[in-house]
Amino acid sequence: MSTKDFIEKDYYAALGVAKDASAAEIKKAYRALARNLHPDKNPNNAGAEAKFKEVSEAYDVLSDVKRRAEYDEARRLFGSGGFRPGGFGGTGGGGPGQTFDVNDLFGAAGGGGGAGAGGLGDLFGGLFGGGMGGGTQTRTRPARGRDVETEATLSFDEAVRGVTVPLRMQSPGTCRNCFGTGAKPGTSPRTCPTCHGAGVTTRNQGSFAFSEPCRDCRGSxxxxxxxCPECRGSGVTSQTRTITVRIPPGVKDGQRIRLAGKGSPGQRGAPAGDLYVVVHVGGHDLFTRSGNNLALTVPISYTEAALGTAVRVPTLDGAVTLKVPAGTASGQTFRIRGKGVPAVKQSGDLMVTVEVAVPKQLSEEARSALQAYADAAAEDPRPMITEAVRSRG
Ligand SMILES: [Zn+2]
Ligand SMILES: [Zn+2]
Incomplete structure (x- = not known):
C-alpha cells in the first residue's frame, strides 16, 4: 500500500464509519461487511469480491493505531482525493489552497527533527520514489534502524564449524501497552490544538510563508x-527480542561480524540497522589456533625420532597419519595441508610440532639397552661445543 493509496482511498467511507469512529465501531462495521461480502457467500460475484478487498484493505489500515494515524496524517496534509501525484509542482495540485512549496516543507521537516520529520519524509518518500527532491530527499527519509552490537561466546569447535545461536537483544520498539500512541490505555491522544492535527504550523513573515513542524506536538x-506509564508517553519502550543468528565458520576470537539488516527495525518500514556480533572463542585442549591454521604438539620418543615412525595424529574431525622420517629433530614442525580451520577460499593447515620426550624413569632392561646403545653410538652430538671447550684449554 502506498501513500498514493492513502490519499486516493477513503477507508472510512469504505467501512461506512465516521472519521472519529472508535476501534470497536470500526471492528463492528468491518465484521458486518465482511460477513455479507465474503467470497464464500457470493460465488462468482466480481463486484462483491472487489468490495470485499476494499473493505479488508480499509480495515487493515484503520484497525492499526499507527497506520491509522499515518493515514489520517496523509489525508490531512493532502486533502481527501483532491491531490494527484504529478499535479504537484507543475500545475499546482487540485486547486487553490493546495499548492505547496515542496522544498519548503522538506526543509522545515528536515530541520525540525523528532518524530514529525520521519512522518513527513515517509509521505514524500512514498510519493516521489527516488526521482524528485534530489539532495533534500535523503535528509527526510524515515530513519533507518540503529546498528546494534552484541556479544556471543562460542566454543572452539563452534567457531571453527560455524553455529546458529540465539541472541537476546534489547532494542527500542513500539510500546505494547499503548500500541505506540503514548496515551494511557483507555485514553487516546487528542488533536493538537496548536496545529489542529496537521503537525505543521505555517508562519507568515513578510511575503514569505514558512512551514515548520508544530512545536507543541513535535509534528505528530x-x-x-x-x-502511558510504560513508555512515559513516548510510544516506544526498550524491548527484549531473541533472534537466531548464523555465525559463519572460521570466526576468530575477538572478531566483529556484521549481520546486515539484523539490527533495530527501521521507522515505518525503513530498512533495519545492522547487527554487529563480537565473538569470544573458547580454547581447545589439543589445538591452538593462529588464523586458519591449527597447531598441535606431538611428543615422540628418541627412538621414534632416530629411527623414523608413522604417528596417528588427531585433526578437528578425525585423524591422519604423520610420517616422521628417520633423524627428525625435536621441535621440528610438519605441515599437514588442509587440515586446519575449514574456509571458503582456502582452508588452513595443521602444523604438527614433534617434541622428543625423555623418559623420567627407566626399567632395568631399558637402562641396560640404552647403555649398550650409548657404547655403540660413538658419535659426538656436540662437536662445536667440544671444540670450543678444547680450544680454551
Ligand atoms: Zn506506552
Ligand atoms: Zn501540533
Missing part, C-alpha cells in the same frame, strides 16, 4: 494528556 499532530 496529537497531544497526550494522560501518558
Amino acid at each position: 499532530g496529537t497531544v497526550v494528556d494522560d501518558p
Whole structure:
C-alpha cells in the first residue's frame, strides 16, 4: 500500500464509519461487511469480491493505531482525493489552497527533527520514489534502524564449524501497552490544538510563508494528556527480542561480524540497522589456533625420532597419519595441508610440532639397552661445543 493509496482511498467511507469512529465501531462495521461480502457467500460475484478487498484493505489500515494515524496524517496534509501525484509542482495540485512549496516543507521537516520529520519524509518518500527532491530527499527519509552490537561466546569447535545461536537483544520498539500512541490505555491522544492535527504550523513573515513542524506536538499532530506509564508517553519502550543468528565458520576470537539488516527495525518500514556480533572463542585442549591454521604438539620418543615412525595424529574431525622420517629433530614442525580451520577460499593447515620426550624413569632392561646403545653410538652430538671447550684449554 502506498501513500498514493492513502490519499486516493477513503477507508472510512469504505467501512461506512465516521472519521472519529472508535476501534470497536470500526471492528463492528468491518465484521458486518465482511460477513455479507465474503467470497464464500457470493460465488462468482466480481463486484462483491472487489468490495470485499476494499473493505479488508480499509480495515487493515484503520484497525492499526499507527497506520491509522499515518493515514489520517496523509489525508490531512493532502486533502481527501483532491491531490494527484504529478499535479504537484507543475500545475499546482487540485486547486487553490493546495499548492505547496515542496522544498519548503522538506526543509522545515528536515530541520525540525523528532518524530514529525520521519512522518513527513515517509509521505514524500512514498510519493516521489527516488526521482524528485534530489539532495533534500535523503535528509527526510524515515530513519533507518540503529546498528546494534552484541556479544556471543562460542566454543572452539563452534567457531571453527560455524553455529546458529540465539541472541537476546534489547532494542527500542513500539510500546505494547499503548500500541505506540503514548496515551494511557483507555485514553487516546487528542488533536493538537496548536496545529489542529496537521503537525505543521505555517508562519507568515513578510511575503514569505514558512512551514515548520508544530512545536507543541513535535509534528505528530496529537497531544497526550494522560501518558502511558510504560513508555512515559513516548510510544516506544526498550524491548527484549531473541533472534537466531548464523555465525559463519572460521570466526576468530575477538572478531566483529556484521549481520546486515539484523539490527533495530527501521521507522515505518525503513530498512533495519545492522547487527554487529563480537565473538569470544573458547580454547581447545589439543589445538591452538593462529588464523586458519591449527597447531598441535606431538611428543615422540628418541627412538621414534632416530629411527623414523608413522604417528596417528588427531585433526578437528578425525585423524591422519604423520610420517616422521628417520633423524627428525625435536621441535621440528610438519605441515599437514588442509587440515586446519575449514574456509571458503582456502582452508588452513595443521602444523604438527614433534617434541622428543625423555623418559623420567627407566626399567632395568631399558637402562641396560640404552647403555649398550650409548657404547655403540660413538658419535659426538656436540662437536662445536667440544671444540670450543678444547680450544680454551
Ligand atoms: Zn506506552
Ligand atoms: Zn501540533
